């Protein structure tokens with residue numbers, strides 16, 4: 220029996236277009252549940268807050284005709300919350316309204332895949348997690364990196380065997396940096412504090428998730444000591460940031476950096492152990508990893524190629540969770556999301572990225 224998941228999209232912009240293209244049009248053989256027809260994804264509705272024409276344009280641009288089985292287009296977000304055909308909403312708006320939209324979606328009984336950063340702050344993240352639990356709905360932060368084959372294999376190498384090939388993990392160093400041109404209109408969401416800008420919430424989250432995921436994988440350790448510092452943009456948000464996370468219980472260090480000043484072409488992640496190290500090419504979209512022993516001898520080198528961006532790994536995982544009746548991903552739990560939200564709050568406080576009170580608020584109003 221095939222499980223069909225009916226998706227609705229809120230925020231028909233850049234990343235939503237990539238996600239939908241992956242979801243519907245990638246037939247990669249690594250998508251075992253899709254190629255075997257165990258799960259089937261369907262897009263049933265798209266909502267734009269600007270106009271119904273914008274939703275229609277998104278449909279025309281992102282979806283081939285074969286996938287258009289009567290997709291509804293709405294000119295307001297509120298309408299999609301009330302569409303009974305929608306099983307799960309993928310919310311892909313800029314950071315500023317993540318909390319409000321997710322709150323409304325859950326309140327209307329919809330499961331949610333919420334783009335990163337999950338919320339503006341920790342308090343909002345906690346409220347959403349509790350709401351999903353109270354309403355028995357599925358909720359996951361769209362930290363898609365965690366579902367890519369490189370992340371999964373490295374994780375399994377380190378934690379699913381009797382012996383890790385690099386001994387005890389002692390340090391994780393990671394970076395994610397891109398050139399974010401100050402005057403490019405598409406960069407508004409990075410520079411504008413009223414849109415929840417700053418590199419910490421935009422890309423720092425990717426580099427910080429490696430230390431969190433590998434040094435405190437089950438979020439069981441005491442919250443780490445954090446020291447953060449940043450270069451600031453003239454708009455008052457951080458644009459190049461360094462964070463140290465010190466875990467006292469297992470005596471480990473995470474060093475996570477991110478910058479909007481340059482593209483980092485060097486390896487994005489190094490996991491140092493007592494008997495070797497693992498390097499990963501990129502902290503956001505990893506496609507390759509290397510394992511070395513303590514004498515710097517190469518042990519493993521593996522590269523993955525697939526068709527599409529790879530956001531389908533996350534989407535297929537979500538479908539599998541829903542098919543199994545799960546309300547939370549076992550791989551990317553809400554504890555991870557809430558822990559990360561607390562780390563992000565701490566970093567922002569230390570570096571001085573301040574948002575308007577309206578963004579930080581946990582009060583909700585009705586979405587139009």
Ligand SMILES: NC(=O)C1=CN([C@@H]2O[C@H](COP(=O)(O)OP(=O)(O)OC[C@H]3O[C@@H](n4cnc5c(N)ncnc54)[C@H](OP(=O)(O)O)[C@@H]3O)[C@@H](O)[C@H]2O)C=CC1
Nearest residue numbers: 230231232233234267268269273311312313314334335336
């Ligand atoms: N997983 C990943 O790899 C990536 C994730 N992201 C995340 O996805 C989210 C969206 O990013 P991106 O797609 O680049 O965003 P866009 O700037 O393309 O905006 C997405 C859509 O959000 C809607 N929107 C709602 N409110 C606003 C507002 N106040 N200002 C502007 N647009 C608004 C607009 O659609 P309409 O008006 O029609 O409703 C817009 O098209 C961000 O939170 C970002 O962090 C971004 C890039 C990559």
Ligand SMILES: O=C1OC[C@@H](O)[C@H](O)[C@H]1O
Nearest residue numbers: 335397409421422425503
């Ligand atoms: O999530 C993201 O990943 C890729 C970056 O280019 C983008 O700014 C960010 O939002």
